Amino acid sequence: MDEDALADGWFPESVAAGYDAPGGANASEVVVPMVDVLEELADGGPALEFAVGTGRIAAPLAARGVAVSGIELSRAMAARIADKPGGDKVEVTIGDMTTTRVAGQFSLAYLVFNTICNVTTQDGQVDVFRNAAAHLRQGGLFLIEVEVPGLRRLPPGQDTVPFTVAPGREGGGYVGFDQYDVATQLFTSNHVTVSADGQGRFRRIPFRYVWPAEMDLMARIAGLSLKYRWAGWDRSVFTAESTTHVSIWQKD
Numbered sequence: 098m099d100e101d102a103l104a105d106g107w108f109p110e111s112v113a114a115g116y117d118a119p120g121g122a123n124a125s126e127v128v129v130p131m132v133d134v135l136e137e138l139a140d141g142g143p144a145l146e147f148a149v150g151t152g153r154i155a156a157p158l159a160a161r162g163v164a165v166s167g168i169e170l171s172r173a174m175a176a177r178i179a180d181k182p183g184g185d186k187v188e189v190t191i192g193d194m195t196t197t198r199v200a201g202q203f204s205l206a207y208l209v210f211n212t213i214c215n216v217t218t219q220d221g222q223v224d225v226f227r228n229a230a231a232h233l234r235q236g237g238l239f240l241i242e243v244e245v246p247g248l249r250r251l252p253p254g255q256d257t258v259p260f261t262v263a264p265g266r267e268g269g270g271y272v273g274f275d276q277y278d279v280a281t282q283l284f285t286s287n288h289v290t291v292s293a294d295g296q297g298r299f300r301r302i303p304f305r306y307v308w309p310a311e312m313d314l315m316a317r318i319a320g321l322s323l324k325y326r327w328a329g330w331d332r333s334v335f336t337a338e339s340t341t342h343v344s345i346w347q348k349d
């Protein structure tokens with residue numbers, strides 16, 4: 098692997114090339130409600146996306162006239178932003194969201210699609226909150242979209258939960274499973290893909306799960322306090338049964 102691919106972490110060219118495939122997370126039914134909420138929360142001010150990826154959300158937000166900046170680790174992912182409508186207006190900085198600073202004071206910083214979990218230490222996740230707060234004006238908002246840790250699905254004595262077993266359309270298939278270490282809050286997401294001719298690929302990505310209440314404490318360390326917690330982008334009520342949440346903290 099060359100140096101650029103290594104610097105791109107878990108999102109090298111081979112992953113970036115398939116990231117914008119139609120449907121799934123790129124479907125307009127998914128993207129439009131997110132952009133609606135983010136535009137409203139930015140309230141006419143500039144917005145900063147941590148881990149902006151290929152601009153799935155940042156580009157359509159910029160296309161609506163919001164001034165959007167982004168921080169992204171992977172050059173391969175970031176290289177795709179400018180090709181999207183609105184993407185040429187997104188100011189991208191290559192760097193690590195735990196430490197990288199960009200110029201400006203933002204009304205809104207946001208980090209979506211479970212990406213807080215890509216930072217695999219508690220200290221690193223606290224640094225994400227601190228870095229977000231440092232970019233916000235007084236009263237500015239920091240939004241995170243992330244799954245509630247799926248530990249309620251773990252039977253006693255077991256550490257692995259399958260999330261997909263799907264046959265391929267023309268043979269082959271795809272099996273996905275998460276494996277948890279409840280002592281460290283680390284988990285891996287494991288993806289086994291087998292093509293119709295029997296060729297297999299195993300991809301294993303490390304994460305750290307983080308609890309809603311733990312994030313509220315991280316926010317307080319960073320000088321932020323909880324303003325809203327929704328079960329989703331439709332602003333539905335967060336309950337004991339919610340499997341994801343959209344949480345928003347405000348700079349005190």
Ligand SMILES: C[S@@+](CC[C@H](N)C(=O)[O-])C[C@H]1O[C@@H](n2cnc3c(N)ncnc32)[C@H](O)[C@@H]1O
Nearest residue numbers: 108148149150153169170171174193194210215
């Ligand atoms: C699942 S993608 C999400 C991209 C985009 N936010 C979206 O919603 O489509 C995760 C992205 O986070 C980036 N990433 C992971 N850790 C990062 C870090 N510490 N700093 C900046 N970007 C990071 C990866 O390179 C990847 O592009």
